[in-house]
Amino acid sequence: MTIRSFDLLQPRSLAEASDLLLKHRDEARPIAGGTTLVILMKQRAVHYPYLVDLQSIPGLNRIAKEVDGIRIGALVTHRTVELSRLVRNSFPVVAEAFSTIGNVRVRETASVGGNLAHADYRLDPPPALLLLKSEVTLFGPGGSRVIPLKDFFTGMYETALEAGEILVDVKIPNMPTGSKAVYLRHSALSANDWPCLGVAALVSKENGRVRELRLALSGLAATPVSVDGLEFVRDCSFDDSVLDRILGIVDEQIAPFYDLRGSEWYKRRMARVFVRRAIAQLESQA
């Protein structure tokens, strides 16, 4: 398997990169770690005469602490997130999500931006990032804009990125005080496989009383799902009736479809099982 010849363009700035993408339009594509793009090009499923190498732009591979959270540059590798002290201490659920991806060789090479921009429907990181209400910065011909990650995913392999736009970083706001979060993934084939589904859950409590529940899921619809309508979970305990209501809401908001890792029936069942397990795990840690 070989790649058809292409030009590797190496911009020194985001502005230059954006210009190149705009100039070559459908003939150009950004490349970060290349773990996904190179496979597709080798299979000759896609071809771009121009690849715009984001690695040549300085400053995109940093994790920065900010007062209200952290900012992860688009070119930070999965492995760096997984091992970062900052992420592990303050956002263990994010480190956990990145640590489950594929294998260590992929994680050493693949980038945070590449993962999100590829917008596969069963990625590991989105649920954890959605749970924490992350935002992404996009840079394009019109300058920078910041949008919630929730709005970034628009369809299967489709994102809000417009022509000439580049994902610059992900901002993760601090975890709510008194909160705990967990990410569970279920692989239906080998232990190394892509997830059949992933479930992230966050519970925050005040004086032992539940203040908030958040849930986000992947693998269960064309895009990752951030579950809405959980506001009623407040000042209550997770008894059977509350859980049933939560599971009912989840069931309404997902739209799973058959793939190699399970039928719709199976995925709906697993959504229930893993949402329950995630909540139970958070409760048992409390």
Added chain:
Amino acid sequence: MANLAVVGQSVYRKDANPKVTGKALHVGNIEMPGMLQVAVLRSPYAHARITRIDKSKAAGLEGVALVMTGVDVAKMPGVDPYYGPAFRDQPILAVDKVCYVGDPVVAVAARDQRTAEDALQLVEVDYEPLPAVFDVLEAVRPESPLVHERHRPAKAFADLAHVKAGQQSNICYHFKLRTGDVDKAFADADRVFEDTFSSPPAQHMPMEPHVTLVYLDEQERLNVWTASQSPSYVRTELSNTFSIPMHHIRVRVPYIGGGYGAKLYAKLEPLVTALALITKKPVRYALTREEEFLTITKHKVITKIKTAIKNGSITARKCEVFWDTGAYAEIGPRIGHKSGYTAAGPYRIPNVWIDSYCVYTNHVPAGAFRGFGVPQVIWAYDSQMDIIARAIGEDPVEFRLKPALEEGESFATGTLVRSFGIKEAIRQAARAIEWSKPRPVQTGTKLRGKGIAAGVKAVLTPSISGAIVIMNADGTANVLSSTVEMGQGSETTMGQIVAEELGIAFDQVHIVQPDTDVTPYDTITAGSRSTYHMGNAVRMAAVKIKAKLFEVVAAKLEAHPDDLVAGGGRIFVRGMAERGMTISEIFLAKFGSLGTTLAAEAVCQPTAGHMDPETGQSEKCTEYWFPSATAAEVEVDTETGQVKVLQLFSVGDTGTAINPRHCEQQLLGAAIMHLGLTLFEEMIFDEGQLVNGSLLDYQVASIKDMPESFRPIVVEVPHETGPFGAKGAGETGALTVAPAIANAIQDATGVRIRGLPITPEKVLRALAEKKGEALPQD
């Protein structure tokens, strides 16, 4: 065993160091000046007539040496454009029609790989789709579309001499076994059990994909370097296909990176030969992993099995086995035959009826796969053994032990079994898993269960292995053998056998890699046959050398040859070590010079008895047997259906272990391979189109899937004519993994899975069905 120096020792493998240090030569490492690289355009249709091929644009691309079609191949002088080990049905490149998605249509040879692949994108092909057939049970019906209009037997192997030119049917081979009166036994039965089991097509997944390099040497002889498990066969096939005399073909095989049956018979060699003959340049074709998926698979099999029980014993069994051999028969008929006759199991059953059908469909061709079809039939019969035992309230282990054949009893084929450690294997498996320990009552969502499975494979018979041993004057030896070293450790085993016989050190033996210019004929490196067949050949050759050495010593020392022994690099009178000669002294005495050699050849050629085509009865259907048992403990998550294998014991009767560690490694390696095949491996097709044809979607077992406790158990029932009592071990650990796990799942949960792989969804569906839940169709 008494008085053996190196046989029975777990010496380190000869190939370990060069492989670990990356120094081992593989076909992919060989560079030749001006070598061309190959890319192949494959059919997007499952069955279609080719109406037009335009290769002009591709041929005009800079760097392209040749764009070749099936018609171009057919025009070569003296060529037979079709090849195959059972039927000559597979075109080197599709001639008039394509028979599966992935069927090679056009080949490009170019100065580099990228140019070859670029050129492919410039080739235009028009097709006219034909009706296709994908379901093996549909393909056997008379009204089904025909994959091939006529069948041409190949006559390449003695054991396939009975394959017939059938016509107007997709059934290319039908094996029958009839003994006793099955109908009467079913009529008289207390209970009758009927089940259908299926196992899917799957990949061999050797680390090294297929690769072949062909060039013409200075004498215009055809030189072939290939990753093949059957160099001798490749030479014959190329000779037949291209009408080239055998001495003008040289096939060499260096270390190969795994085979598992995928690299048997001819694969890329005819195509690359055609390209090299036309271009007169060295040509190499290395498959990508994606192409590997489209080249050869494990047979998908459906087995219908019906068993009669009377007074707690099995009185009759009827098996119908359907082998989906895909678009080309490949070795399917041999598998349908050799596995077909074992389909009722290693049990005493007075009335047996077997029909085994090898069937064409428009799928990727299926061929040999570690176990040669036997894992698929054991999946059926040994799952059913468990179903029956549990249904009639018998202990599953006892229920197998009771009818398991004893030494000298008759197999379903009428052949009396010898060196048949099936009972011992079952007992060892049961002991390892602590079968008789009472099970605690379980509650909750994680249920544990234990399962045992047993089964047997017969070695391919007849087959032939020839070897030459050359003794050097310094007391070292070279061994010429066509057994391929593909990781199984045969080089080491052969070295041990020769060293033992000649009384020299293990590291004083060098095994020459297969080279048809110098190494004698060998049927195949497959089917767990090398230790016995090639082991016997090298041993007999060494014995002949020893006799020559004894002759010299006997004359020189005035001793009787019968009183001489070899050991420590010397020949001496038994019990009087000081009365002897070193090998060098013997050579000096015989030749008066030290640069000389002594050579001897030997051939191991076990024969089979005639097998009645109507009844499958034969006085001797096989030279020896491989009894296998596996014990498993699983934990089933009843909420997700996920099965975790906690313990796995792989038990095999290998005969005397020439190298115990190797036997253990084979038992474990085969079990690991079949763990993935049991739990998740499956090639999924949609109307002939492979859906998961890459390693992103097709999963194999990794280190993370290993059981917590995993142990091989070698049972050694010596074989009277095996070298030092040895049989073989390459497939034994593969045979019984799947039913052991399915049986353990039933033990844990009460549900029975009849279709491999046992995915979490299948288990969960079965659990839901058991609870009476209504389920949507998938």
